[in-house]
Amino acid sequence: MAMANPKNYFSSNFKLGILGGGQLGKMLLYETRKFDIHTIVMDASEDAPCKIACNEFVLGDLMDFDAVYNLGQKVDVLTIEIENVNVDALEKLEREGMKIYPPTKALRIIQNKAKQKLFYVDKGIPTADFQRFAYKSEIEDSISNGGMKFPFVWKAARFGYDGQGVNVVRKLEDLNGLPEGECITEELVDFKNELSVIVARSVSGEVKCYPVVEMEFHPEANQVEYVICPARIDTKVAQKAQETALRASDALQHVGLLAVELFQTQDDRILVNEVAPRPHNSGHYSIEASYTNQFEQHIRAILDLPLGDTRSKVAGIMVNLVGAEGHTGDVVYENMEEILRLGGVTPHIYGKKQTRPFRKMGHVTIVNEAITEARRIAQQVKETIKVISK
Template sequence: MNYFSSDFKLGILGGGQLGKMMLYETRKWDVWTKVLDASPEAPCNISCNQFVQGDLLDYDTVYDFGQGLDVLTIEIENVNLDALERLEKEGLKVFPQPRALRIIQNKAKQKLFYVDHEIPTAEFQRFAYLSEIEDSVQNGGLKLPFVWKAAQFGYDGQGVKVVRTLSDLEGLPKGECIAETMIPFKNELAVIVARNNSGDIKTYPVVEMEFHPEANQVEYVICPARIDDKVAAKARELALKVAEKIGLTGLLAVEMFQTQDDQILVNEVAPRPHNSGHYSIEASYTNQFEQHIRCILDLPLGATESKVAGIMVNLVGGEGYTGDVVYENMEEILKLEGVTPHIYGKKQTRPFRKMGHVTIVDENMTRARHVAQEVKEKIKVISK
């Protein structure tokens, strides 16, 4: 099939920043795109060929959106899977496949999948209702502290909380959840695996993630991770095993813990381009968004090696600021060598909302890390 400057039509469910960066690549290749998102101000609205406003979880909306497309993909996994399964049965190519999304969309099912396929992960218990957790603690079945995770609809640090006392459960969603043993890890790592529909598969280098202690969001992504080569090889091997067992077409971001004795445990996965791969836009031979397009169109996979060391700094809304966004000191960070800001196009900021990211590239990792710290200290995401 001819994808370039042709009648081929690609649909994307979700119009956020991941979709926007995916559209950089489709525009580069002149691939026609149609995007569905609930917000008329979604970042994708300005750069796709056709924008449709609608609910990603509504069956009829998603089913109707798929009509007339050749391939349908996602930039967020919280979508109506019943509609995707019907579209797939009717002949539409849907990547990642709905069967894979069924596993990943629900964190409890995801964890059970790891157990069933002997993929190392933190011990956990599954609960149908939040109230069952308190009963389990009081009866000795569950020990504090632990990590609470909502089974569905978590994102950007939402739906995850460290529970040290029973009072920490107050105000959490009442539905299905898991309680996970806290892992005393050395590092949080991630590997992005790319797989096209022919089954060709590649991994990106292992990255290291540094998290904000309160927001549970990534502050820095460092590539390559500052770990021993043997540990990196173990992490890539495990990521490949997860991807092969799930068997999806597209990108799979595998987040992992490196334990104190250098074991690797899978934390969770995302079936799409991921925050841990943003560094690749400037630092890699093939960035993750182009690679995703290559995967779902069954094109040859691009080289995943890095050209230089890369560090990504997330730009999130400052605490205490809500309203029309202002990026303070942007000119100051643009004076720094190797710095590239990416602004997502969200007009309204609020505390810890992802508003953009900055990539720092350098041949010297230590120097890049110092510049990243300077960027983090200088730029502020505030409101008018």
């Protein structure tokens, strides 16, 4: 393994490894370049967005034991931008003294939604009622025996992301076509708001919390359309949301960022939906709106540097740019000039050359002194820009 002097990260021989080369990694690299930290990124795609910004790019499957283990041999600290990685390889590296953040113990729990839910129950962290199934066929047995009622939410235990692997089941036929393997079912929570809190925890245990954000979802794609910071909620609810996120963070003892997705119920209870141990879509607003954006904060946390100020300088709203329905192929961003004429608008294009329906292709941040005005402009952006194919 490469060796470097402790904390001599800048313009030095220190090497940071990143598993995953998508847009989260690309935005993480804005910060490593700012600090002149040498990076080695591994991804399975030759066209990974990270490729243009890292010092070294390795083509490799993140689920392949040898590929992950070999990358670990080349770096001083290893982090992730996606949870779906080979944890067995990471555990071996960790046993050999490699610094891996988030630690594999936290990653093992988070990687599997069934384990994650059982962990919350074990730690007394509020979450929606759920049942765990080894096979999808067991759900049908449970329904016919009266053990389950419609509607409920089905979630694959592994490999779900961006609305994939999550379905609302309202009738028996809705189970058709869903994967057969391990899964959980959850009661359909009657919520007022979907919220998110990002918690940063450094190697030596310094902890900081970002403001609560509110997420507005696309009704069909089950993807976030808008992230609104600060959330338009009562102060007491915001406090409870942050406290719940901090409890989850403390229980998991992660290092780096933990994005905690929450439900605010009709009677203002706060339930943990799920967590992600990395930079997160709900923190993108922070690039323009915060004193310390989430990506810089992740770097600070995993390198055990002092954590930055998590407060917002200004209200921020993030609009996801996803591929338009009916469009697959070479991407075209229509009406970009029109949105650039609007005040406080910053587009981020992820570098994916091919679009397809609902694929995350970029995001736009709108900052404004007033949250209502930011939300109005965000709507205008959403209605104007189109992600289509040639």
